[in-house]
Amino acid sequence: MVGFYEYAYQYAMHYIPKEEQPEFLWWFSKDNLKTLLKNQASLTQHYHSYPNAQNHQYFETKVVKVSEDEKSCHVLMGFRYIDDIIEKERAAQKRLQDALDETKRSNETISTIAKSYSSIYQLDLVEDTYERISGSEIIPKTGCASKRMYEVCEQEVAPEYRNIVHQFVDIKTLASRLDKEDDILAEYRMADGNWHKLRYIVRKRDANGKALQAIATIRIISETKRKELNLFFEAEQAKREAKTKTRFLQNMSHDMRTPLNGISGMLHMADQNPDDLGLQKSTRNKIHQSLNYLISLVNDVLDMNDLESDHFTEEEADFDVTKLLGNINIEAQQLAQDKNIQPELFMKR
Structure with missing residues (x-):
């Protein structure tokens, strides 16, 4: 009578790709199965073989412990092909990988664009909040948009431009000013002598066209302004x-x-x-x-x-x-x- 391991060995030699044979034989060995079944009642393992007559090449083995004593351990072992499952999983994995690749490309694009700006913020015009996308780490990652802009204007903008900038960054009126425009901009001088260009770009509108979210980009234009x-x-x-x-x-x-x-x-x-x-x-x-x-x-x-x-x-x-x-x-x-x-x-x- 041929033992199970001998049968598994012969099966592996004929149907399992050579590079996958060691793992297949190790998993189906008596010692490995007994060890795994000590802490669980059943096991599941997937493996790959050469295509059979029905062109199936992916299989699943399920091992269920039936009984065990000091001298023996009896299990019930079943096999089924899972090519359709593997195909769906691979399709799902490919979609996930494509999405990750697209996200990576988008992030790289955003990072490249961000190099042209000293700061980029995402604004929620309804909640009056901001999220820093790029810019100085000194500025908190999130916070109240109107409060933050007021502080920056008072502390960093040249005195003769503060009134204009205060009006331009007013969150309460920003949505209405973006009703018929996809973006608006203002140029002003900072207290340190540098010139900045602040641009608001609509990111999201509601069903009625009202701006809900906007992107704020700040670019230093001192050299351009000098020219x-x-x-x-x-x-x-x-x-x-x-x-x-x-x-x-x-x-x-x-x-x-x-x-x-x-x-x-x-x-x-x-x-x-x-x-x-x-x-x-x-x-x-x-x-x-x-x-x-x-x-x-x-x-x-x-x-x-x-x-x-x-x-x-x-x-x-x-x-x-x-x-x-x-x-x-x-x-x-x-x-x-x-x-x-x-x-x-x-x-x-």
């Missing part, structure tokens, strides 16, 4: 320079019109008195002065253009102050002469 302010100042500087240039051109146009008018008037006077040699000489001298003054104005315009194009070179040049002031007063001299007034130029030393 923005620099661009603003550069734009203002460009406006000032444009106004200065316009004013310069307007003045220059007026200054150029003056000697041109003087030249025109003196030529007219000379044409009316062709026989007056003294007048002709005086007129030509004044015309030359006006032309020289006009040339100097044109040179100033060219110098201004060179200065803007970085081609300007500083030079030291001697000049006659009396002549310069005389040229400046050409228009006044012409107007005075037309009214029979004799102008005089006084130099105060």
Whole structure:
């Protein structure tokens, strides 16, 4: 008569994969079964075999102790295939593993996004509570949202921005402000000089569309704000320079019109008195002065253009102050002469 262990051995050699044979034989050994049955009335074990004629390869063994005395121990042993059960378990395990993998990917995504923010909070607008998702560990993990935001505003926000921030973080009005918006934001300066951007994003709404939960993200934008302010100042500087240039051109146009008018008037006077040699000489001298003054104005315009194009070179040049002031007063001299007034130029030393 073949013993049970011998039968189990032969079964294992023919039907159990080689790498699983040691465990199979150990579990079905007499000593192991007797040890296990000392503290329990029945045992259950699953094992894997090569597929049989019905393509079954997963089985369950159940061992129930029937009787036991000093000399013997009798058990009842049953077998059944459990491929359908194993398949369901594997499907459930796969779903669970997929869910765990998805959660892991989501957490990794959240962690990556969180690096762009100094703090992220989840707010319950109904209960007025918050949960810190990321940010300084000094801040409690959970607490009263309105109280926490009030404290941060009073302690850390620059005084000139506190009133604005208090209104923006007001939990009592936040839901209504998010009625028609999925997110709202505010920028403000902190007491330490850094600029922050606070954004509220709706996370959950009720059936009527009222915001129930929101995500609050805080990002430090000091560098962005600095660039923005620099661009603003550069734009203002460009406006000032444009106004200065316009004013310069307007003045220059007026200054150029003056000697041109003087030249025109003196030529007219000379044409009316062709026989007056003294007048002709005086007129030509004044015309030359006006032309020289006009040339100097044109040179100033060219110098201004060179200065803007970085081609300007500083030079030291001697000049006659009396002549310069005389040229400046050409228009006044012409107007005075037309009214029979004799102008005089006084130099105060």
